[in-house]
Amino acid sequence: MDKDRYSRQIRFRAIGENGQTALSQKHVIVIGAGALGSGIAETLTRAGIGTLTIIDRDYVESSNLQRQSLYSNADAAARLPKAIAARNRLNEINPDVVIHAHVLDAAPADLEKLVPGADLLMDGTDNFDTRLIVNDLAQKHGIPWIYGACVGSSGMSFTILPGSTPCLSCLLASGIMTGETCDIGGIVAPAVQAVVAHQTVEALKLLTGNEMDLRQTFLTFDLWRNQHYEVDLSGMRNPGCPSCGSERTYPHLAAGSRLKAAVLCGRDTVQLRPSNGLPLNLNQLAELLERLDGHLDRNPYLLSYSHEDKRLVFFPDGRVLVHGTNSIAEAKRLYHGLIG
Numbered sequence: 001m002d003k004d005r006y007s008r009q010i011r012f013r014a015i016g017e018n019g020q021t022a023l024s025q026k027h028v029i030v031i032g033a034g035a036l037g038s039g040i041a042e043t044l045t046r047a048g049i050g051t052l053t054i055i056d057r058d059y060v061e062s063s064n065l066q067r068q069s070l071y072s073n074a075d076a077a078a079r080l081p082k083a084i085a086a087r088n089r090l091n092e093i094n095p096d097v098v099i100h101a102h103v104l105d106a107a108p109a110d111l112e113k114l115v116p117g118a119d120l121l122m123d124g125t126d127n128f129d130t131r132l133i134v135n136d137l138a139q140k141h142g143i144p145w146i147y148g149a150c151v152g153s154s155g156m157s158f159t160i161l162p163g164s165t166p167c168l169s170c171l172l173a174s175g176i177m178t179g180e181t182c183d184i185g186g187i188v189a190p191a192v193q194a195v196v197a198h199q200t201v202e203a204l205k206l207l208t209g210n211e212m213d214l215r216q217t218f219l220t221f222d223l224w225r226n227q228h229y230e231v232d233l234s235g236m237r238n239p240g241c242p243s244c245g246s247e248r249t250y251p252h253l254a255a256g257s258r259l260k261a262a263v264l265c266g267r268d269t270v271q272l273r274p275s276n277g278l279p280l281n282l283n284q285l286a287e288l289l290e291r292l293d294g295h296l297d298r299n300p301y302l303l304s305y306s307h308e309d310k311r312l313v314f315f316p317d318g319r320v321l322v323h324g325t326n327s328i329a330e331a332k333r334l335y336h337g338l339i340g
C-alpha cells in the first residue's frame with residue numbers, strides 16, 4: 001500500500017492504518033454510474049478501496065457533464081458507455097484500485113452473478129425497479145447497501161443493514177418514500193455532491209470497521225431551501241416483509257418481474273430489452289442499417305442510428321434505447337421496423 005497517498009486519511013483517527021488496510025481489501029459494487037455513481041466511484045477510488053465494480057446501462061451525453069464528475073467532452077462525443085468511461089478515468093486517478101466495468105442493465109440474473117462476495121452495494125441508480133432488485137439481493141446475500149437519491153436541490157440517503165435496519169421494501173410499504181419524482185424538475189450539482197458525501201462517509205465507516213458510528217437515521221435535505229431532516233426508522237422493520245421478513249420470497253428477483261420496455265424518466269427515451277436474452281451482432285446490424293436513409297455512428301461498444309427526430313442506440317447485450325419518444329408503442333414500432 002502507498003502510505004503517502006493515503007497519509008491524511010490514515011491520520012484521521014477513526015480510520016488509521018488498520019482501517020486503511022481493511023479498506024484496501026474490500027470490494028464495493030456501484031450500481032449506476034450517473035451523477036451519484038460517478039461521485040461514489042471517485043470518492044472510493046481516491047480513498048483506496050481494493051476493488052470497485054461499476055455497472056451501468058447507459059452512455060455519456062453532453063447533458064450529463066454538468067454534474068457527472070467522471071466524464072469529459074471527449075467521452076460524450078464518442079458516446080462511450082458510462083461504465084467504460086468511468087473505468088478509464090478511475091484508472092488515471094488511482095491505478096492501485098482494481099476496477100471492473102460492466103455495460104449492462106441491472107437485471108436480476110446479471111446482478112446475481114456479480115453481487116455474491118461483495119462487501120457493500122452502493123445505490124447510484126435513478127429508479128425503484130433496480131433499487132428493489134438490489135434490495136432483494138442485499139437481503140438474500142446479507143450484504144449492506146446504501147440508498148441515495150436526488151432531484152432538484154434535495155436529496156436523501158439511508159443505510160440498509162440486513163438483519164438490523166428496515167429494508168427498502170419495508171420503507172416503501174410504510175409510505176415514507178412516496179412522492180419522489182424523476183429528474184424532469186432538473187437538478188443542481190451540489191445536491192448530487194451532498195448525497196454522495198452522505199453515502200460515501202457511511203461506506204467508509206462500514207468498510208473500516210466503524211459500524212458504531214453509522215448515522216442510523218433516514219436523511220432528507222434541501223440545499224436551496226436550507227432544510228435538513230433526519231428520521232429514526234428503526235421501528236419500521238416489517239416482520240412480514242417479503243424481502244427481509246421471516247418468510248422471504250424476494251419478489252423482485254423472480255424471472256419476468258421486470259418490464260421489457262421502460263420509459264426512461266425525463267429523457268424522452270424508451271429502453272427496449274428483448275425477452276429472448278440473445279446478444280445482438282452489431283456488425284451484421286451495421287451492414288443492414290448502412291443501406292437505410294438515416295445516419296449511422298458506432299464505437300466498439302454500441303451502434304447509434306439516427307433518422308429524422310429519432311435515434312436508436314443498440315448494445316451488444318440486445319438492449320436498444322429509442323430516443324425522441326416517451327411512447328413504448330412507438331419505440332417498439334421503430335425497433336420492429338429495423339430489426340424485425
Ligand SMILES: [Zn+2]
Nearest residue numbers: 167170241244
Ligand atoms: Zn423489509
